[in-house]
């Protein structure tokens with residue numbers, strides 16, 4: 001049994017195995033309707049609890065569909081409706097759920113909640129996003145890049161904007177998959193030193209470049225995300241928008257990247273804020289492949305967690 005808690009907590013060879021499996025699983029579904037079962041049914045007889053303490057479209061639907069296609073059943077739970085949201089401890093919740101279901105996916109606020117869940121559960125726990133990281137997203141992103149452009153090792157990836165949870169997992173991935181990562185955003189929204197330090201120690205070249213036009217030179221992939229994450233206070237909205245406006249990904253910025261550079265965004269996007277519609281719907285963009293690949297990547301993650 002394995003937990004999938006973070007990109008940097010999983011052995012790089014295992015991560016590569018998961019991506020290869022995800023591509024094989026995707027290939028096996030060609031020509032099938034969405035509701036058709038996979039040829040293999042590794043989750044037959046298993047139930048997966050999907051816990052959401054924050055909103056979600058992609059994570060919720062892709063996990064639910066993925067489990068069903070693999071022959072399992074899901075239970076989608078809102079944290080607020082559980083006793084968890086009314087004072088029951090995370091440890092007790094983990095112990096109880098471990099008696100009912102076979103695996104837990106949780107989207108939560110504090111990373112500590114995820115870690116406590118994993119510590120006390122006797123079944124696999126998967127990180128569906130915390131304030132600090134979003135590893136399932138980045139597995140889908142690596143898969144998407146490699147599908148379009150081949151191995152990501154040695155490529156230049158540029159993150160623009162807020163050094164947030166998705167950015168943190170991308171930095172972890174730079175360390176695990178061996179690509180160069182340039183962060184371009186205001187100093188006040190830099191990624192955590194600890195995360196950059198970890199990736200550098202793992203051998204990745206991590207650069208901070210305040211000027212986005214300079215940052216994207218030679219980029220094979222440009223990545224953006226919302227300027228205000230679900231855990232951020234809306235009171236900071238105006239200040240953040242003012243700080244982040246220079247980092248908008250638009251056609252002019254993409255002209256400075258490699259001509260075959262890809263553009264990714266985990267979605268949901270705020271069109272004309274962090275990215276223009278021209279880029280989102282333009283030739284560099286692979287955002288909907290990225291969203292689709294959440295399904296395939298997470299199926300491979302769930303199988304790896306359960307060893308099936």
Ligand code: CP
Pocket residue numbers: 055056057058059060129137266267268
């Ligand atoms: N990218 C992502 O995790 O989307 P949702 O918030 O819709 O799940």
Ligand code: NVA
Pocket residue numbers: 129164165166225226228229230231266267268
């Ligand atoms: N950084 C965003 C990602 C959403 C999928 C957030 O945490 O709200």
